Amino acid sequence: MLLRSLRAAVSATASIAAVAGVLAVMAAPSSARADEGMWTFDNFPIQTVNDKYGTRIDQAWLDRVRNAAVRIQGCSASFVSDQGLILTNWHCVVGCVQELSTPEQDFVKNGFLTANREEERRCPGQTAEVLVDIVDVTDRVLASGAGLEGAAFNAARSAETNAIQTEACAGDPKFNCQVISFYRGGRYALYKFRRYDDVRLVFAPENQAAFFGGDPDNFNFPRYALDAGFLRAYENGQPVESPSFLRWNPNAPAEGDVTFVAGNPGSTSRLLTMSQLERLRDQQLPVTLIQTSELRGRLLEYSLTGDEAKRLSFDPIFGLENSFKVYYGQQGALTDPAFMEAKREAEAELRARVAADPNLVQQIGDPWTDLERVQATARDLFLPVRQLEQAAGGGSTLYQMARALVRASKNTSITEAQRARLTAMLGEETPIAIEMEEIRLRYWLSKTREYLTVDHPEVKAMLGRESPEALAERLISGTQMEDAAFRARAATMTTEELAAADPLLAFVIANDAAAQAIGARWAAEVNAPTARAAEKVAQARFAAYGTNQYPDATFSLRLSYGRVEGWTYRGVTVPAFTYMGGLYERATGAEPFNAAQAFIDNQARVNMETVYDFSSTNDIIGGNSGSPVINAAGEVIGAAFDGNIHSLGGSYGYDGALNRTVSVSTAAITEALRNIYPSPHLLEELGVE
Numbered sequence: 001m002l003l004r005s006l007r008a009a010v011s012a013t014a015s016i017a018a019v020a021g022v023l024a025v026m027a028a029p030s031s032a033r034a035d036e037g038m039w040t041f042d043n044f045p046i047q048t049v050n051d052k053y054g055t056r057i058d059q060a061w062l063d064r065v066r067n068a069a070v071r072i073q074g075c076s077a078s079f080v081s082d083q084g085l086i087l088t089n090w091h092c093v094v095g096c097v098q099e100l101s102t103p104e105q106d107f108v109k110n111g112f113l114t115a116n117r118e119e120e121r122r123c124p125g126q127t128a129e130v131l132v133d134i135v136d137v138t139d140r141v142l143a144s145g146a147g148l149e150g151a152a153f154n155a156a157r158s159a160e161t162n163a164i165q166t167e168a169c170a171g172d173p174k175f176n177c178q179v180i181s182f183y184r185g186g187r188y189a190l191y192k193f194r195r196y197d198d199v200r201l202v203f204a205p206e207n208q209a210a211f212f213g214g215d216p217d218n219f220n221f222p223r224y225a226l227d228a229g230f231l232r233a234y235e236n237g238q239p240v241e242s243p244s245f246l247r248w249n250p251n252a253p254a255e256g257d258v259t260f261v262a263g264n265p266g267s268t269s270r271l272l273t274m275s276q277l278e279r280l281r282d283q284q285l286p287v288t289l290i291q292t293s294e295l296r297g298r299l300l301e302y303s304l305t306g307d308e309a310k311r312l313s314f315d316p317i318f319g320l321e322n323s324f325k326v327y328y329g330q331q332g333a334l335t336d337p338a339f340m341e342a343k344r345e346a347e348a349e350l351r352a353r354v355a356a357d358p359n360l361v362q363q364i365g366d367p368w369t370d371l372e373r374v375q376a377t378a379r380d381l382f383l384p385v386r387q388l389e390q391a392a393g394g395g396s397t398l399y400q401m402a403r404a405l406v407r408a409s410k411n412t413s414i415t416e417a418q419r420a421r422l423t424a425m426l427g428e429e430t431p432i433a434i435e436m437e438e439i440r441l442r443y444w445l446s447k448t449r450e451y452l453t454v455d456h457p458e459v460k461a462m463l464g465r466e467s468p469e470a471l472a473e474r475l476i477s478g479t480q481m482e483d484a485a486f487r488a489r490a491a492t493m494t495t496e497e498l499a500a501a502d503p504l505l506a507f508v509i510a511n512d513a514a515a516q517a518i519g520a521r522w523a524a525e526v527n528a529p530t531a532r533a534a535e536k537v538a539q540a541r542f543a544a545y546g547t548n549q550y551p552d553a554t555f556s557l558r559l560s561y562g563r564v565e566g567w568t569y570r571g572v573t574v575p576a577f578t579y580m581g582g583l584y585e586r587a588t589g590a591e592p593f594n595a596a597q598a599f600i601d602n603q604a605r606v607n608m609e610t611v612y613d614f615s616s617t618n619d620i621i622g623g624n625s626g627s628p629v630i631n632a633a634g635e636v637i638g639a640a641f642d643g644n645i646h647s648l649g650g651s652y653g654y655d656g657a658l659n660r661t662v663s664v665s666t667a668a669i670t671e672a673l674r675n676i677y678p679s680p681h682l683l684e685e686l687g688v689e
Contacts, residue, residue, distance in 0.1 A: 034656025035562035035617040037550035038265045040182065041066050042134050042189075045548065049561050053258040055632045062559070064634055067244030069262040069557055069627075070233075071129040071193070076263030077231065078628035079130075080248055080636055081685045084233040084240035085202065086128060088626030089641045089664075090210035091318070093229040096123035097204045098315045099431045103308055108315070111206040111598065113677055117239065120200040120232055124428050128233045129176055129193035130244075131557045137164050137179060141188040142535070150524040153532065168192055171417060182551035184271050185531050186538025191556060196240060202230035205677060206596040207314070212583060214592025215321055219329075219645055221574055221662055223613045224583035227641035228669045230682065246628055248686040249635035252611030252667040253564045255576055261560045261618040261640050261661060263627025265553035268651050273537065274340075274347050275372040277652070281334035283379055287386070287451075289327045295394065295443050296320040302439055312433040316395075326622065329648025339649070353544040360543050367536035370529065378526045381518070387448040388458055388511075389519040394444025396437050398481045401426055402508045405487070409495040410512075419491065427488035434476060442472035458514045462507075471507075479504035555623050562617035567658050569646070576615050580668060581608025598676050605675040612668045614638065615660040621650050629663045638663035 039045065041062055049055055070077040075092035079085065094108060100121055101107045114120055144160035145153045161179045168190055169177040176193040204210075209226045217223055233240040253259065269277070296317065303313040333339050351368060354360050393399030408414055408422055445468035452459050463471060480486040480502050490498060490505070498505040541549065550558075566576040584603060587595040599606070620627065620640055629638035643650065646658035670688055673679040683689075 034654065035560070036619050036654040036656060038268070038553050038558040038560055038619055038621070039550045040134075040189075041131075041557060041559060043547070043550075044559055049258075053561070053563070053632070055258055057632070061634060064244060065246070065260070065262050065559065065630060066131055066557065068242075068246045069131065071131070071264045071555075071557065072199070072231070072626070073126055074266075074623065075625045076623065076627040076640075077128070078262065078636060079233075079242040079245035080628075081245055081687075082242050083685060084196075084242050085245075085682075085685055086199075086231040086233060087628060087636065087639055088229055088231060089227045089639055090204050090207075090229040091227055091641065092626045093123070093201060093204055093231060094207065094210075094315050094318070096126060096201050097229075098312075099124055100201065101311070103311070106311055107204065108207050108311065111209070111677065112201055112204040113679065114202055116681065117232075120202050122198060122200045122234075123231070124430050125425070126199040126231070128196040128199050128231070131191055132175075132194050133168075133190075133192040135168070135190040135192075136187070137190050138188045140164060141179065145532075149532075150528050151520065153528045154523050157531075164190055173417070173421070178556075180554055180556050181531075182554065183538040183541070183549070184534035184552065186535060186542060187551070196233040196235060198234040198237075200232050200234060202232050203673075203677070203679065203682065204229045205672065206598060208592075208594060209596035209599060209672075209676075211318075212592070212595070213586070216592065218322065219325065219642060219648065221613075221615055221644045221660065222578040222582065223642065223662055224578055224580075224586055225613060225641065225664060226668060226672055227664050228639050228672075246630060246634065246636040248666060248670075248688060249631065249633075249637050250666055250670040250686075250688050251637075252577070252665050253614065253631065253637050255564055257564045258632050259562050259564055259616045259618055259637070259661075260630040260632075261562075261616075261620055261624060261627045262630060263558065263620065263624040263640065264555050265558055265621040266555045266623025268553040268621055270652055270654075271537075271541075271552050272652075273368055273371050274344055275368070275375045277334060277340070277343065279375045279378060281331065283382055285327055285331045285334070287383070289324065289331060291391075291447055292320060292324045292327060294447070295440070296324060298439050298443055299436065302435065309435070312436060316436065326648070330651050333649030333652050336649075339653070343652070350540060350544055354540045357543070360540065364536035364539050367533035367540070370533040371537075374526055374529050374533065378522075381522050381526060383451050384456075384458070385518045385522040387444075387451055388515045389522070391444065392515055394440040394442075394447070396440040396444070397430070397432060398437050398476065398479060398504060399441060399508070401487060402479075402481055402502075402504050403512065405490050405493075406495065406498060406505060406508045406512055407516075408491065409493060409498055423488055423491040426491055427484050429484050432482040434482065438472050438476040441476060442469050445472055458511070461514065462511050475504045475507055478502075481505070553621050553623065560618040560620060562619070562661070564614055564616050565660075566615055567644070567646070567660060569658060574615070574644075578612045578614070579608060580606055580610045580612045580671060582612065584608070602676045607671055607675070610667050610671045611665045613662055613664050615644065615662055617656055617659070618661040619650075619654050619659065620647075620661050624661075629661075636666060638665045639669075 044062060046057060068079045070079060070086055075088055077086045077088035080087045097107045097112055141160055144156045148156050164179050165177040169175045174195060176195045178191050179188055180191055181188055205226050212224050299313050299317050303310045303317060449459050449468060481504055495509060499509045564576050566574045587593055624640050627640045628636045629640055631637050640661050640663045642662040644660040644662060650659060673683050
């Protein structure tokens with residue numbers, strides 16, 4: 001699973017070594033190399049693809065795909081009808097499914113099926129965004145920070161970015177305007193999105209159908225997962241008219257068919273320098289791995305306390321397990337000597353090109369050495385900024401909402417429109433699992449004390465004379481923040497009123513100045529000089545290799561190209577397809593290989609020869625979950641939901657011989673809607689007879 005952040009799996013140390021060792025790290029960028037690249041829609045290598053695959057795509061084709069692609073919270077999706085119907089992954093909507101569930105009606109376990117529009121239910125906090133315009137604003141952004149350093153640099157950049165966004169959206173709540181950095185600061189573009197705030201759940205299969213094979217199968221292939229779900233965008237209480245949509249192709253692709261994946265890859269680090277990668281390897285990833293593992297253990301222990309605990313913790317554990325495995329895979333790549341040596345050689349080659357051009361040296365100096373100095377500062381600040389600011393609250397929803405209220409109350413520049421949006425957002429009814437809230441807060445407080453030490457002034461200020469356990473219990477049991485009506489009222493209060501109204505809010509207020517202070521230091525001493533140096537590295541890359549390059553992923557709309565293909569590793573060939581009949585052969589009756597009840601009940605009706613999941617050479621990463629897989633005709637033929645084990649190091653490199661995208665086919669979704677979860681109204685809307 002690629003999920004909202006990143007989803008992956010690995011079952012053995014040998015597998016990690018394989019992942020890291022086979023990544024072919026690039027020396028000089030080349031659009032002809034394999035099927036590598038998460039390309040922006042305004043710099044897609046049309047001619048390269050047409051020459052390689054015999055396709056006839058053009059700008060009009062790209063525009064149709066762009067207008068049908070949808071960005072949802074942490075995932076990707078696409079319009080598949082002219083009535084606002086959206087295809088994505090089940091694991092991208094399972095959070096909504098869990099929020100809509102109750103102890104009496106568990107939609108995660110039993111599936112969420114609708115017979116008509118009236119039964120579609122709103123997903124709290126979910127949005128759908130369509131990219132409608134791209135404008136290059138590089139000159140404006142770069143000019144804004146000229147001659148400035150540190151906090152002044154950040155402030156100027158932030159002010160200019162906000163001005164560009166404000167001008168573009170002009171206060172219209174139907175749009176979201178975002179200035180996005182590409183090539184690590186080499187280019188900036190304004191992305192303008194049409195935004196829909198009313199998104200409703202239409203269909204989600206049983207969790208055991210969508211996640212058959214569970215954690216052992218995750219990030220592996222063959223797979224037998226119906227990881228698909230449908231949403232619908234609404235506006236003014238009516239389904240959105242979506243004339244730009246991907247036509248549904250109910251037929252499976254063939255081996256070698258060209259495939260395109262349009263989605264929002266979350267983050268890659270392929271353009272980082274060696275000093276940056278080494279700090280990730282030596283400090284950031286190990287700490288993240290340890291803490292993620294411990295939190296997962298605490299939630300797993302809680303899940304064993306009863307059926308309701310198991311139900312409530314399903315999605316959080318699901319996400320943590322995936323995240324842990326991704327970090328594990330990334331660490332495996334960065335600790336592989338061959339991988340790092342290839343990265344080192346690529347950097348040396350670029351630096352040699354710069355050194356051979358005196359004018360370029362005069363222009364950019366030595367940004368690699370600048371970044372080495374920044375890493376020394378980052379090492380000193382990382383643990384405080386992580387514990388006090390970046391990971392504050394340990395993932396507690398109540399804590400995050402409390403901090404949003406506190407910071408809004410202190411923000412003198414917040415507009416009435418912004419406050420109204422905050423009030424509406426916080427005023428939404430949101431199911432809160434109180435016991436898990438206490439677990440998360442207790443975990444964060446204990447880890448902060450452990451990592452910063454008992455004598456750290458901010459730890460003393462936070463804990464006072466209380467233990468992490470007692471403080472977390474007092475704050476969570478005493479807070480009113482789980483009450484949506486209280487949150488809406490709190491959005492209108494002053495900071496002083498918030499402190500008097502609620503113990504959790506008072507706790508956040510008492511400690512927020514220190515959190516913001518360390519955050520400001522990180523921004524000024526790490527982010528600002530990193531941005532300045534990274535821009536110069538980007539200039540070097542453009543000078544050396546030209547502009548026909550793809551940027552690192554930034555959770556912005558991209559298009560990758562490839563073809564349906566399996567792979568061979570160590571003499572073992574893995575075919576590109578699995579079939580629905582294979583699920584019944586793989587099922588053992590014991591979790592996680594127990595078939596979903598609807599699959600068991602309808603086994604006689606299922607066409608066992610239907611292509612279930614398939615692999616392709618497309619280059620994707622976390623955030624691409626739910627991305628439509630599109631054929632040359634511009635039709636949707638699947639939804640990407642995973643990668644194979646060899647793609648675990650995809651944050652840092654791509655190997656066209658082994659890296660694969662794993663998708664559920666529209667053929668399997670159609671078969672399921674016809675014979676397993678009969679949904680004639682959806683089949684009719686999709687144009688399937």
